[in-house]
Amino acid sequence: MDDWVVELRGVTRQFITRQFGTVKAVDQMDLSIRRGEFFSLLGPSGCGKTTTLRLIAGFEEPDHGQVYINGEDVSVLPPFKRKVNTVFQRYALFPHLDVFENIAFGLRRSGTPDAIIEKKVSESLELVRLNNMEHRHVQSLSGGQQQRVALARALVNEPEVLLLDEPMAALDQKLRREMQFELKRIQKTTGITFILVTHDQEEALTMSDSVAVLNTGHVEQLGTPRDIYDQPSSRFVAEFMGTANFLPVHISRVSNGRTTVKLSNLEFLVPSRHGLNEGSAAEISIRPERLRLTHEADPSGNSMPGLVTDAVFMGACTRFTVEVDGQRQLTAEHQNLAHTAYPDFVPGDKVWVNWGHSSATLLPSSAVSS
Ligand SMILES: Nc1ncnc2c1ncn2[C@@H]1O[C@H](COP(=O)(O)OP(=O)(O)OP(=O)(O)O)[C@@H](O)[C@H]1O
Ligand SMILES: [Mg+2]
The missing domain is CATH 2.40.50.100 (RNA polymerase II/Efflux pump adaptor protein, barrel-sandwich hybrid domain)
Structure with a gap:
């Protein structure tokens, strides 16, 4: 039997806007994500990728339908009660704190003892290959290094699912390639389910075990990169994938x-x-x-x-x-x-x-x- 870690069942999330009236950002979406896989949500701008991720994280509540994590209906559960963490496109680091304190922030708030914080932060710094950088100020770091701090900060909580919203968008081409490789390595090492939002089809193809191609708020096709490239289910998918x-x-x-x-x-x-x-x-x-x-x-x-x-x-x-x-x-x-x-x-x-x-x-x- 398949071991789904995240499931969306008939999820709709709509916004009322002045300009366009009701916008269905996510429209009766069904989606199942296997435990331990590298999963990508791929699609053009405005197709509902970020909203889908926010529904999984708990920053949005569905208007209809249910979100399940580990088989439990979490549709109305706040973000901090879900075993998921998000890495945003803008890394949202605390500029006045050093690398160590940025990563330790959540653990300190939850009252974790110092010795455990020390151990966990060092482990996650090692995982993202930033050892010896713990006392640097985040503002003195390069874009790629800041990205790693953001990753370490999410990983230190040992989430079951890591959500990544276009985390490489701000990096130049070379760093982007490096980070893609790093992300893949970290995902393999930790076994955590990664859900990556991207509009870059090459990135989705090269990194993912499974890809969901989204179109106007629904899943147009879900499959392995090879399925999606070689056997597109529609002209939309065929055209979007190269x-x-x-x-x-x-x-x-x-x-x-x-x-x-x-x-x-x-x-x-x-x-x-x-x-x-x-x-x-x-x-x-x-x-x-x-x-x-x-x-x-x-x-x-x-x-x-x-x-x-x-x-x-x-x-x-x-x-x-x-x-x-x-x-x-x-x-x-x-x-x-x-x-x-x-x-x-x-x-x-x-x-x-x-x-x-x-x-x-x-x-x-x-x-x-x-
Ligand atoms: N808070 C909001 N209020 C009004 N409309 C919204 C809101 N959030 C999203 N939308 C609309 O819902 C649709 C889907 O948005 P979403 O941000 O999920 O797309 P996306 O696939 O992440 O796009 P991008 O690649 O540009 O980031 C868009 O039409 C967007 O304008
Ligand atoms: Mg987005």
């Missing part, structure tokens, strides 16, 4: 887990999808790196003829734009590997665009046609 090509198709046959789809006079085989049957309009989504350009059609998979209209060398890969089926543009990426003998294509070349039978995802037809 570059995707879309082709509108018509379903002509469904058999044995494979579906035959038609585009103009071309036929392709794609993995079937529940609910998409013969006769329906649909679309297929294919990642640029799954497309291969060749001079001859590859009979082992799907192929369509095209015309190269652009080729951009990008270092590790070359990105081609290919016009297919009249006016449609596809993006294909070839890795620039020394040992592969991909022919070089230039604008004006007639090519075949090929992809494997399992490389595309079948999606319900979207209102926006490409």
Whole structure:
């Protein structure tokens, strides 16, 4: 049986605003988070990530639905009674206190004996690799170091769940990478469930065991990074998780887990999808790196003829734009590997665009046609 540490059941949180009237920041959301996993809430600005985190932390109460922690309904429990801690985007450190006292603050307030405070603070400083910095003033620290103090301050309480709201947003690219690595290491070392809010899909993909993609207050898809990238459940997810090509198709046959789809006079085989049957309009989504350009059609998979209209060398890969089926543009990426003998294509070349039978995802037809 799954061991859920956090569960949201039909949770709605709405705000009344002067400008927009009622805004449903979180709209009948269901969400289950396993104990000990690195979980990310991912989505565009305004989709409800922070509100979801605040509902878990107890800074917001649901208008409808329940929040469970360890199976207990905590929907109306104040934050300090929940075994969760939050690291905010602005670290909210106390500027007049040194590193040690910033971390010890909560423990002192709860009357923890000095010897235990000493031990716990040292342990958490070690965990975030800030040993020997305990007497520095937080204002004299770099952004990355302040971030670590904020982390240590949350970890010192030994929460069951650590909530992180875009904790790396203020860091430059290099520090951000470093902190991502550190966070992952700390999560593994402590075994604490981490719930990270981010709008950076690469960050979510590289760090998480599970990702929930949010769209206008609900969970659009929940799965492993690989599921979400390779088998997006909707066009919204496919587009949000990097570059995707879309082709509108018509379903002509469904058999044995494979579906035959038609585009103009071309036929392709794609993995079937529940609910998409013969006769329906649909679309297929294919990642640029799954497309291969060749001079001859590859009979082992799907192929369509095209015309190269652009080729951009990008270092590790070359990105081609290919016009297919009249006016449609596809993006294909070839890795620039020394040992592969991909022919070089230039604008004006007639090519075949090929992809494997399992490389595309079948999606319900979207209102926006490409
Ligand atoms: N206290 C509030 N009062 C009014 N509206 C709010 C409040 N908090 C959130 N909202 C609205 O609810 C929606 C979701 O907000 P939320 O902060 O959860 O989004 P987010 O996904 O964290 O976005 P971002 O990536 O920009 O931080 C937005 O439309 C926001 O304006
Ligand atoms: Mg936010």
